[in-house]
Amino acid sequence: MNDSDDTAAGRFAYEGLDRVLHEKARLGILTALLTHADGLSFGDLVRLCDLTDGNLSRHLDVLSEAGLVKVTKAFAGRRPLTTCALTAHGRKRFREYLLELEQVIRDAATQTSAASAKANPGLAGA
């Protein structure tokens, strides 16, 4: 992608922002898991991502069906313990996604000042 050409077709399409990863709750889950390479329990994820059990389950289903997250069910003593971790594929895909996200921020940051300075200083300063 050519950063300096903001007139090219599809310049702001951001095809790399796959909706499976981009959805707000799943983005939080993936970031939490990326920061915990040894995985997180279901309960930890509920708390860290501020989700209900039902919501988290639904999003984990989407992520594991896409092969991004592995969910392991075991027992801690007699209590069931569900652990979630990124797969190698998930880590790779999420890092690629983050690169595209950085591109959005770069586009917004650099081009704001250029465009603002140009045609419409009144509107830009509003």
Place this chain on the structure above:
Amino acid sequence: MNDSDDTAAGRFAYEGLDRVLHEKARLGILTALLTHADGLSFGDLVRLCDLTDGNLSRHLDVLSEAGLVKVTKAFAGRRPLTTCALTAHGRKRFREYLLELEQVIRDAATQTSAASAKANPGLAGA
């Protein structure tokens, strides 16, 4: 938010990622408009964001109902010309959103290396 405490409740909830702005196509539209302070025609947005007319219309409805974008219908000679621009409120809200997006990237970037180096080097390197 405390960057160094990744165990706090809601640490990865990213409440600032308002779905009205976060949706992939709308994120592209908003970035395109932020970079063009004097606005863009409907046709330009279709091309830059690689959307169908119907999809763009639908997303512009959502954005203008939220007061983020102003859509102006006029004529260029005898041809109808629809122009779209961010409102002052939209620009402010989108910049706030971008700050939250930067937080996600910062979280992912800094904590990956810390967590990877720590508990599970095999998994982290996979």
